[in-house]
């Protein structure tokens with residue numbers, strides 16, 4: 001990058017908001033995804049949409065790549081500056097602009113941490129439902145750009161179900177606004193949905209209008225163990241068939257249960273094939289009725305043991321088991337890949353069985369847990385990235401896991417996005433025509449291919 005451009009960037013955002021030392025650049029050369037890193041040439045921290053516009057206009061003119069970044073917690077190498085250039089760090093833009101209780105809407109800048117938004121709306125009896133495991137660190141801009149979900153996805157959906165409007169800076173520095181505060185708005189192409197989940201490849205989001213929901217009046221958590229995986233699978237389908245949509249319906253397979261028990265000693269039997277963790281929420285009377293019905297369904301589907309939380313402490317104990325799943329697996333080996341192959345919920349047992357068979361055949365360690373109610377599983381591969389022979393087997397196992405999820409009618413990603421890690425499978429899901437359509441959109445909005453180049457749709461041809 002020319003030093004003249006660095007000087008221009010300093011002129012736009014202030015010299016203290018442009019980092020160029022090797023130590024600083026190293027910190028922004030990677031994110032939460034194992035296996036990918038590359039040094040940027042500068043880290044630029046804009047404070048306003050106008051500054052973002054000027055930075056992009058300058059980078060576009062010089063054809064320098066720009067990688068938007070929130071907290072860097074994504075699991076698809078979405079913020080890794082693979083071609084050098086500029087990391088555009090959005091965390092200075094962290095104001096909650098408005099909480100509009102008449103319209104149940106919040107307007108916020110992209111650097112607001114999702115947990116902070118939730119704390120701010122809580123005092124009005126409201127929630128912003130998308131709740132990734134990283135809710136205490138991930139930014140609103142990052143979660144909207146990844147279309148992030150979380151534990152409550154079954155009932156509440158993912159980020160795209162809450163984004164009502166966006167302010168976006170295009171690659172050439174023009175600013176556009178999409179959507180707004182009206183629930184009904186069918187004018188034109190749905191640009192709000194297009195930019196949501198676009199992983200920083202189409203524009204830089206500088207303001208976000210989101211829908212809020214009334215906080216549930218009551219919640220009830222349950223845990224059930226199953227000797228047979230198929231019974232757990234039947235129970236998942238039967239709960240939904242009983243017309244109960246739990247806020248959360250999670251599964252842990254045997255490998256995960258054993259690891260969690262070894263790590264956290266939460267009193268789980270280690271010989272079961274699956275554990276389900278369930279939470280229903282809503283109006284107190286409905287929660288009472290629904291939780292009784294869920295217990296009936298669990299019994300009818302051969303649950304070996306059922307625990308129903310009677311108070312907050314018991315609820316915390318149940319969820320401590322689920323929260324321990326990732327740290328417990330991650331502790332086993334130096335490297336952890338959390339995948340998010342997703343299938344229709346009726347196919348969850350088939351998917352878990354297939355993952356176990358793939359793990360055994362390639363001699364790799366995989367624990368599977370995840371959001372069973374919405375079919376969004378996290379086969380978690382633990383390995384050592386320094387061991388080439390093992391990594392060869394790991395990457396073969398990954399290829400097969402994603403092939404099976406597509407064969408079962410699923411998708412490459414339920415919530416983590418594509419980035420670079422899953423790029424090689426995209427054509428299998430979308431076909432040549434689908435890929436051509438997505439690349440045409442990229443080219444129309446970012447003709448010089450400066451925004452997160454090489455991600456989501458691959459190289460600009």
Ligand SMILES: Cc1cc2nc3c(=O)[nH]c(=O)nc-3n(C[C@H](O)[C@H](O)[C@H](O)COP(=O)(O)OP(=O)(O)OC[C@H]3O[C@@H](n4cnc5c(N)ncnc54)[C@H](O)[C@@H]3O)c2cc1C
Nearest residue numbers: 070071072073074078133139141142143145149200205415
């Ligand atoms: C332990 C762990 C648990 C996790 N659990 C979940 C989970 O339950 N559910 C889930 O969905 N995800 C989960 N994630 C993944 C991750 O937290 C999410 O992808 C989150 O949305 C990333 O937010 P971020 O602020 O860190 O974004 P970043 O990682 O900084 O960026 C994510 C993407 O958005 C782009 N981007 C960032 N800001 C902007 C902007 N303003 N404009 C345009 N593009 C932008 C980036 O270029 C990148 O492509 C987990 C990750 C970890 C490490």
